[in-house]
Amino acid sequence: MGHYVPHTEADIEEMLAFVGLDSLEDLFMVVPEALRLAGGLDLAPGLSEFEVLDEVQRLADANLACSSDLVCFAGGGAYDHEIPSAVWRTAMRSEFVTAYTPYQPEVAQGVLQALFEYQTTIARLTGLEVANASLYDGATACVEAINLAVAATGRSTVWVSGGVHPNWRATLRTYAAGTGHRLVDQPLDDGVTRWPADGGGGEGPGAVLVQYPNYLGCLEDLAEARQVADRHGALLLVAFDPVAAGVLRTPGSLGADVVVGEGQPFGTPLSFGGPYLGLFSVRSEHVRRIPGRLVGETLDVEGRRAYVTTLRTREQDIRREKASSNICTNQTLIAVCCAIQLSWLGTSGLREVALRSARATRATREAVLAIDGVEATASAPTLREFAIQLPLAGEAVVERMAEEGFLAGVPLGDEYGGGLLVAATERRTASEIDAYAAALEKVIR
Amino acid sequence: MGHYVPHTEADIEEMLAFVGLDSLEDLFMVVPEALRLAGGLDLAPGLSEFEVLDEVQRLADANLACSSDLVCFAGGGAYDHEIPSAVWRTAMRSEFVTAYTPYQPEVAQGVLQALFEYQTTIARLTGLEVANASLYDGATACVEAINLAVAATGRSTVWVSGGVHPNWRATLRTYAAGTGHRLVDQPLDDGVTRWPADGGGGEGPGAVLVQYPNYLGCLEDLAEARQVADRHGALLLVAFDPVAAGVLRTPGSLGADVVVGEGQPFGTPLSFGGPYLGLFSVRSEHVRRIPGRLVGETLDVEGRRAYVTTLRTREQDIRREKASSNICTNQTLIAVCCAIQLSWLGTSGLREVALRSARATRATREAVLAIDGVEATASAPTLREFAIQLPLAGEAVVERMAEEGFLAGVPLGDEYGGGLLVAATERRTASEIDAYAAALEKVIR
Amino acid sequence: MTQDPTSREGSAPGGRASSIPLLGRDAEPTIFELSSPGRRAWSFRDQDLPDWSADELVPPEHLAPEPVALPEVSERDLVAHFTRLSHRQYSVDLGAYPLGSCTMKYNPKLCDDAAALPGFAHVHPSAPASMTQGWIELLVSLGDALCQVTGMHAVTLQPPAGAAGELTGLLLMRAFHTANGDPRRKVVIPDSAHGTNPASVTLGGYETVTVPSDERGLVDLEALRAVLDTDVAGIMLTNPNTLGLFEEDIAEIAAMVHEVGGLLYYDGANLNAILGVTRPGDMGFDIVHMNLHKTFAVPHGGGGPGAGPVAVSARLAPFLPGPLPVRLADGSFGWSTPERSIGRMHGWHGNGLALVRAYAYLLANGGDGLRAVAEAAVLNANWMRVALRGAYDIPFDRPNMHECVVSATRLRKEHGVRAMDVAKRLLEEGFHAPTVYFPLIVDEALMIEPTETESLDTLRALADALVRIAEGASEADHDAPRATPVGRVDEARAARHLIPTFDAR
Amino acid sequence: MTQDPTSREGSAPGGRASSIPLLGRDAEPTIFELSSPGRRAWSFRDQDLPDWSADELVPPEHLAPEPVALPEVSERDLVAHFTRLSHRQYSVDLGAYPLGSCTMKYNPKLCDDAAALPGFAHVHPSAPASMTQGWIELLVSLGDALCQVTGMHAVTLQPPAGAAGELTGLLLMRAFHTANGDPRRKVVIPDSAHGTNPASVTLGGYETVTVPSDERGLVDLEALRAVLDTDVAGIMLTNPNTLGLFEEDIAEIAAMVHEVGGLLYYDGANLNAILGVTRPGDMGFDIVHMNLHKTFAVPHGGGGPGAGPVAVSARLAPFLPGPLPVRLADGSFGWSTPERSIGRMHGWHGNGLALVRAYAYLLANGGDGLRAVAEAAVLNANWMRVALRGAYDIPFDRPNMHECVVSATRLRKEHGVRAMDVAKRLLEEGFHAPTVYFPLIVDEALMIEPTETESLDTLRALADALVRIAEGASEADHDAPRATPVGRVDEARAARHLIPTFDAR
Ligand SMILES: Cc1ncc(COP(=O)(O)O)c(C=O)c1O
């Protein structure tokens, strides 16, 4: 038997006898002979855990990791923020890690209450009334926002700002192939969305999706987006940056109906892109269309406060083909990390992260724009990242900067005229920023 | 206030008012003015946890660590054994880590039961009836064994085999300066102790201490040691190697009265020497002289099984200057690691560790003795480590071998004729052993 | 002392914060109630930058008039709060978790260590292949192994969970048919299917057609034949099905579906049963998703994250989402997007650290170990079925695979005790409950999946408890559970008086 | 099902292994009862070596006739067992732990991460200085900081705990006097001293002379004067003393002791109270031990490991144990043994990883932070004393330092409720109990040390509970605690029927 199967030979014999079989092979009598795999899987035999760790360590060593190998100036939806020891050491307690979705609330108050607290902090950050218990990531949270808006308005055209993360827009397009929603990209002009003055031809939009700050780091005018949405009776969907929310007005207060976002900056390492955390919140009028799990407070039989997943009739296991979404497993553990990180930050710490990131970004921006041949991509105000044009391709700059010890940024695609997206968080110091600018000057020379 | 003080300004004001003081300074009115530290401590101001981690990481990187930097062939009381993920991840649960000594058994059953299980496994390994709940390390466990034996026999002369770890003997001598015990070293002859035929002059020994296998890795003749002890009505104290116990007869079955040892090989990383684990067990007739804590099984008021520290009247807090030892804080958490590691090994795994270590050691021994200029220090049988003589000083060989990627062994002092003590555990593979021998041949050439 | 003694129940004030461990039945206040203005846990490194104020950094129209209110606690109270919450949470590491369809096996601690390696955790997802060779190699190797396990040709690791995998599969189906100029409208699922299946069908732009199960608990072949036509894009099955029964006619089903030009989709939630025994690809499936958080020891995290890779046969490979990790001709690793790719199912490359765990688990088990997993999982579930005979009705009392479904119908009729009551009683006995009321086609269903990591001793204790519950069934069971951190929770009230946040109180 | 339902209590059979979480009052079987012959968790790497058998490796007279019986369990059952045990254990991370003299502060998680760095954990203690520069630098820097905190000249980091530190100090005392050709026989300790003090005195080869405390709770100066003579090697004090009171006459005491040629030893268990406020060196102490596991956030581990460095004045430095970590002239780090060193107090360099934790804690706090620690610790303890006035007797109701000692004498007289009953009642209330019956000079003592990491809210909750207990004191308190994993434990029975191992049952 394998490493993790407890049975001894004696156990197996006793159990086979109990169920009336002669051999383990007999367990699979129901599998037609022709379908049985002769000769077993063509995989190497099992290894000891020590050999496994050596092998994964070899693979881990074959990456350039942020901090140890590269000082990170890349953002673009994945940010290099501090994670205090208390967050992972607490969130990774095995009760949280090895529990299932809280189907039996009487023995799942730990996860349920943590999610209730998570929901509360996300609702506050977004400035809306209700947040769900997480979605997969920022990209799929946008998908769900669109699905909700289309269902709410009955109109399947959605205007999508060109400032929404390109990978997210690719994801939207992929999912739209199934739902049949019509996504219309609205281009940027000097860093912010140029919304069409009219209906843009065809059915008016049921939703307008904008990112705040957007992919280039620029601050979109949400009031204007709200007006555009109102003009068409559309919902305003805002993909916000929860770190920027430390100093920016909440999307809810600026008129958003649905706010989504990527929760990675709060307590999740870069992790090559996952598991991350889809933030999702809505005005209370949309609560019955909310995708995925929602935790609510209630009482137990003795009148004690208790938590439970609620409004379950929205969900796939009950509503099946009419469910508000197909999501089942979500990103609960990452949501717990996020709740702990936000509680570690508190009111003042959240503001600090935002301000310190903004300061580092401003310092970086000033330093690199002082370099000959480096130009800002847009003049719109930015907060925690910014785009630049360079004499070399962004990809080439990133490769060369790695030799100098930096992850220089995220190369921008043609739709943005190429160049590089540069972000600096509260982890970046003056000396790192100076060294970065010096290196950049050197590599583009 | 510092990072870890929760009080806000408002809290402090309220609290000061409650206790009737005007300022924090007033808290220290009772400290005579002249003694108050003007200007505060001459230490750098506090750092964020992230800066602290950078600094300790810098220090950690300034060491050559086993496995990542050096393949370890060093032993001599500290061994490079495998530690499965399950052991530390379980032992380091914060309930175990952040509890105090179990003074309130009703809320300390976790630690108490773990210690009860630890005591049971150690008693079985040593072949004696009672093990305590841990001592500091192998060296101080020897000290306690001697103190017990002297108290039991009323005779303060102790014969100490020259095969006992030299650092441990140095520790014995240091402690003996206080107790006034007379320690008489008995030299080795071709790797094993040559006991004096007579009383050796002066008071006969109250105890005879021997290590099994000894510092040079040789298997001492415990039956002979028992005879020596019997000749003088002395107790036989054996410092055993708990890994070797996987294949060797238990010291208890060979006549030991007290068995001590270093528990590091079971679940504790090399850690530059600490925290380690002093193993201590005795025949039941000595239980009332046992040093330190002892956990016993009992019942609670409802008749349920419960555990509690027991025979407490031996201990310093009750018996004060007449206590069997001064030990208070011991190494409980390391004992819990040990209990978990031993349960991970089980009957067959313990034997495997011993056999695999012995195989690796034999292969290493054969390979290095085949090298011109390398000689065995002794011809007595060895099991999991062995001593060699080399054309160069042991220290020089260790330095040169580090450049080849090996921690070559532990240099031996003059009393052993210099050379090197070499150990190979179950972690060492044929290819590492071949490479080691090749490197050794190169560096001594 | 002047303060009133605080009440132990309900809205506990902050002070109670530090006073409830080990006594499971005390409430833990929310973190918001522990908050005190100005208290804090955070510290940050010295950046040595100009001290630009918010006004200098943010245009006034964007600047928040006031900061967002978050909990203000010390690190000490933060850690204590969540540690105490963890003491109110059952988990696999505490005991048996026989939740059918969820494969709540023990997840080796080794995998935690693998996923915690900084060389994986601190890599930016946009970093180019030149800097992420280890990551991409891992993804390629994991993908190869998953293809081998499923008998498929190519795989995407992007889908972050099973449902996302399902949708990926359906979008692949759609792309395939569309590319063939043969759009279709319907997808067939059995009535025993998991809820995500029909929900995904809708999102895939298809209409669900349900086929009933027959008296064997298997797909009714005649009924299937009746619904199959050239408007059927495909069928979604899990095999073994959600009754834990192997669809013995799978080869015939495959032939029937392929005959009308449809594709076969394999819901891999139940893959644990057949590892190394038989493979979806060999059964004729075209698309397979896997729940790595079930079969491959990615712990469930209280609800995720998981990972739901999708493997496909050669003819569907050109449609896979991209970019795909690939081994290049020179032996190095890179990315490549299939020409007719449906696009992206995730913002980046999927739930990467979950994939590391699965890979470590695969290496540790190897081919031999995976087969042993399936054997023990199936043996355990059969043992459980036989052990429960008599005490419970067993609607399909025939050799099952990794789970067995029993029914509390008799208990309901004779004692008014429903499946839910049995579940709650089992919580009292110290076990997690089985899945209840699923699959929908079994009345008062209790779906029990012991998994391979539970020993015979544990199975005995679990069966004992279930038998004891059945034998002692009575009205009093409606009051269960009594010894849990909270008593039976009023779910109706939660929906009626919705309190989704602390602020909604 | 054929098995008998297992009993929930007493000797629980293996099956119950997986059935007790969250329900604190169920027993957990021992790991031996979970054991099943042949079951296993271990796996090892392939060594690729000849398969020499035990017979070939071990001479027959040494070869064990049979293997040592150890628990045989799966990794799953192993982890579950110890995880369940952890749920039967109170800890700082779960709540307040006001155990006087033990300084059970919250230990920042940062320190766990520091101590887990492989670059510390995987270094062999015999590796030469050239390969351990980081380790030695850390030891040197930590030592320097500890000298600064205590106002001393040099330090050894070898002693693994406080008691070992005490003995180190006494051996230094002995070496000092011996070197002066002036051996002495007696060491003075106050009657409030911790038990390790007299026990260490004996091991140091001295005779204990006890001096009483006066009505202030401080050393009785006249009584001290009476016992001081040239046979007194020194005096051991802790300041603040174990009543939590600052020995105001310390300068005079120092002068008196020094006058007769004695040395002053500082028991650093109570150092938390005076960090950055005053220093033992400035008070006139010659030898100081520190409990890093109290003051410097080394978690107590259920009883250790700790670390008990000893710092000394210049005249004692030549006697320190060795080797000592030192900074060499060229800026690198190495080892050096003082010429008249007493020898070694530990097999290697002390509890190294505990020292890493303490160093990280020191860096995080810095000089300013340490002073804040002392202020809050003292403020909290004074708050607690005032809050308990009325409900409890306060034998020395004057400003205290980091802990306060109250007495349950009145409760005993009026209700038959003893300090131990109060302690057990407090467990029920969800807090750990204070230290009871220590110091010995206070009748029915309850020694309360809140530490600086507890918030005002927590202090209030704790005081509320203590007041509630006093106000409700009754005979029924003998039955406390009722809601804990086990009820009151029969300690007498444990000693009478000694069962120190599973095999002794
Ligand atoms: C049979 C079946 N299919 C699909 C799913 C959906 O998987 P996930 O929860 O990962 O989205 C589940 C999970 O519960 C399942 O049991």
Ligand SMILES: Cc1ncc(COP(=O)(O)O)c(C=O)c1O
């Ligand atoms: C006042 C005092 N001195 C000495 C000690 C002994 O320290 P340790 O337990 O580390 O040996 C203690 C610990 O409880 C103490 O409180």
